[in-house]
Amino acid sequence: TLTIDTATPKAKVSPTLYGLMTEEINYSYDGGLYGELLSNRTFHPSWSGVDNWTLIQNGDAHATIAGDKTTGPSSALPHSLKLTVTSADAHASAGFLNGGYWGIPLHPDTTYHGSFYAKADTDLGPITIRLVSNNTGTVEASTTVAALTSDWKQYTYTLKTAALTPSSTNHIEFTVQKPGTAWFSLVSLFPPTYKNTPNGNRIDLMQKLAAMHPAFLRLPGGNYLEGDTIDQRFQWKNTIGPLVDRPTHMSPWNYRSTDGMGLLEFLEWCQDLHMQPVLAVYAGYSLKQQHVNPGPDLEPYVQDALDEIQYVTGSTSTKWGAERAKDGHPAPFPLTYVEIGNEDEFDHSHTYDGRYTQFYKAIKQQYPQLQLIATAPVTSVRPDVIDDHFYRSAQQFFEDVHHYDTTDRSGPKTFVGEWATREGGPTTNLGAALGDAAWMTGMERNSDQVIMASYAPLFVNVNPGGMQWSGDLIGYDALSSYGSPSYYAQEMFSTNLGDEILNAKLDTTNPRIFESATLDSHNHHLYLKLVNASTTPQTVKITLDGAAHVHATAKVTTLTGKTTEETNSITDPTRIVPQTSNITNAAKTFTHTVPRYAIQILDLTVE
């Protein structure tokens, strides 16, 4: 039996409860959300030469390509690709090709915008640029760019496809028909992006995120904030301004970030999806146990965080607000939460208390309105919010759904900044979604305490080599994307939130059935979430105490499947998706049967 008191709410639901956590992991931005189609666009030198670029020698042409560390278009990009053509003509062109991030996706009747920096030591004639099918050799789009000059200069180009079957088995070619030497850098190609933003985001992934109605975005990480070493931390100042001035950096997830998704792009992503940023600032500790001692040594890092907050929030009369305006965004962004570090409990030097306190005092002095999040326990000051992380099995979540029931409400608020049921991969399965949903009922019932929660990781590129961390929310390849059952559980919970938590008593001996009841006080909708993770259907007698009238018809949204291993995948993207139906027996007291392995939301109208 489930008895819900509809008359006297327990507390307010946090309006920011459900948000997103993000970082460059699993090719989340490069090869994921960030629209760039070409991989290794800046030809960063590697031990094996020039990764992802291949020499073209058509017919009798003869040429070489090599990384050149001596010249580049900017001080941030001091290297380039050197193309040396010793023999080429109209029938024998030479150049190089790129296969994208596991393919270049092409759609019919679509315009692609590209650019590159280049210079040449002789007249190589025009550069021909073509999008070519790997399988058939068909040229799907073609254009030329005028002959290069002897100085580094940016060139732009446009490629338009005609009728074709969408596919990702394509590559791009850059060729010349004369001998000579040329250097290239920042070779880029973008498809249409979300809201047609230049340097913008992939449309299908943005649409999937928008459907979740996320309230916030925790950025830029995770481990990605910290880096393996201090040098490899997320240095936000290296991620703003023209792309040619961004040096790129090595991420802790073992690949190089283009930093095309820089601080401003993160903020614009927030703006596009009406999310507030939860800005994580580097706090002097990196993953391989490098740390900065509190005191004078930490001061430059504190100042860097203050500059970053000013870049986000400052008016154009401030130094960093003016810089933001120069970068194309004069309006400041809203900011309430700043997180100091990430998972600092792993810092063996145990300096977090001192580091947090130093950041806290400096930030509060200039920005007393900001809420400052701690990532580990501290005692010298009282954090506003503590970030808790949980990566667990479904069973562990089932057993801990009362985790926050007894948390002292007079202490710091809670941000569950990373959590997930890690079952299934690359994306999670129905069993994981059941663990997630059970856990979410606990967070929701306590959302006066748990003010924000974000699942992690958000994204995975499902190609071999694309994944560094299994158990992810949204999967994709170059062409298409899908949501895991966990994604749909999130979407169901976050779009049926309400604003008041109702007192409810679930009387059962079944340890795998869970509930949360919230009310939208404006439209009298009562959202009853029921999770049945057991092997048999469960019939619940529901009593809505205090309700004068309950509409007999209620919408029921159900996520279920035959086994807990069932899942969605790139080839079977909609196997487990929510289904809606109606019940017509809703009343002050009624019975309802929840199928086995099911997450259900009953949308009841209560007056």
Ligand code: AHR
């Ligand atoms: O989400 C993957 C990683 O898990 C995050 O980068 C880190 O914060 C946590 O340990």
